[in-house]
Amino acid sequence: MPGPGNVGERVRNLRLTRRLSQAQLAGHDLSDSYISLIESGKRTPTPTVLRMLAERLGCTPEYLAEGVEPEQRAHLEVRERHAHLALMGGDPATAEAGFDEVIARSDDQELTARARWGRARALEELGRTDHAIALFEELREHAERDPGRASWLPPVIALARCYHAVGDLGQALALGERAMERLRRLGLGVGQEHTEAGRILLLAYVDRSDPVRAHEIGRRLLYPEVSGDVPSTSACYQRASIRALEEGTIGDSLYFADQALAARTDSTPVQTHARLHLAAAKALLRGVMPFSKPAPSPLPGVDGAAVPQSGEYTGTDGIERPRPEVVPEAAREALDLLQGTSVLEGAEATESAIARARALVLVGELDEAISHLEGLLDTGLALAPPDEAPEAVAEPDDDLNARTQKTVLARAVLARARIAQGDVSAAQVVLRAASDQLSTLPSGRAAAILFRELGEVYELVQDMDSAASAYRRALEAAGLHAARAQEANCDLGRV
Structure with missing residues (x-):
C-alpha cells in the first residue's frame, strides 16, 4: 500500500517512528524550521533534500515522494499492463479488477491516469x-x-x-x-x-x-x-x-x-x-444512399432544392427505424463493406452477421439469408436467449440483455425473409417468439427500437392489432405514454 498522505506526512510519520526530533533529522545541512515547513506541507523538498531525508529516515526517495517503494511501483506497472492485456483479450471484468488495484495502491499520477482510463474502457465493455x-x-x-x-x-x-x-x-x-x-x-x-x-x-x-x-x-x-503523394x-x-x-x-x-x-x-x-x-x-441498410455515389446536387434545402417532408425519415415518436425504401444497390454496397469485418469478434461479429442477413434479404438472396439466420439462432452462443444459456455460467444482466436484443433483431430479420419468400405462417411463428423474448427486456431506447421494428414486420403480415400493440409498447419503452382523457371544463356546444 502507498504511504499515507503527502510528502510531509510521510516524513513526519517516519521521523516519529525512528524517534527523531526535527533538529536531529535536520542535522547540520538543514534547519529544524525547514523540516517543520516540509511536514506541514508548506514546503516541497527538492530532489536533493529528498535523497538526504530518505537516507536519514532509512527509506527510498521514491517512497517519500510518492509513497511507493521501487519494487511496489514495478509491481503496479506490471499489473496495469496485464489489466490492459486482459481488456484487449476480451476479459473486461478481470481488467477492471486489475485497474482498481492499481488506482487504490499507486500515488504515481501518470500510472493512475492510465489505470483510470483503462477502468473506464473496461466499464464501457461491461x-x-x-x-x-x-x-x-x-x-x-x-x-x-x-x-x-x-x-x-x-x-x-x-x-x-x-x-x-x-x-x-x-x-x-x-x-x-x-x-x-x-x-x-x-x-x-x-x-x-x-x-x-x-x-x-x-x-x-x-x-x-x-x-x-x-x-x-x-x-x-x-x-x-487525395492529391499527390499520400504521406x-x-x-x-x-x-x-x-x-x-x-x-x-x-x-x-x-x-x-x-x-x-x-x-x-x-x-x-x-x-x-x-x-x-x-x-x-x-x-x-437504414436508408443512406450508396457512399460510392456523390451526394445529389444541390443538396436538400440548398438553392431551392426539395426538403424532405417532416417525418419522412422518422416516425412522429422520434424512434429510429430502418427506412423501407433501401435500394438494392445500397444493400449490395453494404455486403461489400461487410466483407471487411471478418476480424471483428463478440457482439460486433454478431452485429455484422445480422446486417449481412438483412442485406441478403434486400438483394433477394432469401435462402442464404434464412440459412444464415437460422444457423445463428440455433447454434450461436451470442444469440442464445437467456433461458437457453448454460446454467453453470453466471452472466451479468447487461450481457443477457445485449444478447436478447440481438436475438430479437435476428428473428425480426428472419421474419422479413420469410415474408419475402411468401411463407407468412412461418414469419408469424418467428414474430411470436421475438415478441415473447422482447417482453423480458427492460424499458429503454433499445427496447423501443426493437418494438418499432416488430411493428413494421407485423404490418407486413397484415396483423394490424399486433402492429398497433408493438408501436404502443415502443412509445412506452421510450418513456412516452398516451394522454389520459380529461373532462371538458366548459360547455363546448356553446363555445
Missing part, C-alpha cells in the same frame, strides 16, 4: 456505460485543466461513443464534431482517432434521421479525396504533434508523438477500419 461516462468526464476535465500533461481528445471521442450508446444523440454529435474539428485544425485526416470519431458521427446522424449528413461523412471516410499515417501523426507543440498544447503533442511511433509498427489498424465498415453498412 455495459456499465453510465459509470464509464462519469469516469471519462473526469478524465476530460483533468485534461482540459492541465493540457500540458494529457490530451483531451481520447476521452472526448470515448464520451461521444458512450453518449451515442445511451441514446444522447445531442451530446454524441456535439463531442464528435468537436473532435473532428480539432483533428482538422491539426491537419490529421487519417488514423484511428479520425476513423473512430467519424464512425460515431455517421451512426449518430443516421439515428437522428439525417441521411444527407450521414452520407457526407461516410463518403469522406470511405472515399477520401504515411506515422508521418501525419508526426505533423499533428509538431502543430500541437507550436500551439503550446503539450499533452496533444506527446499523445500524437506516441501515436506516430505506434503507427510505425502497426501500419494496418484492421479493427478500426472493420468497425467503420460495419457502421457504414448499417447506415446503408
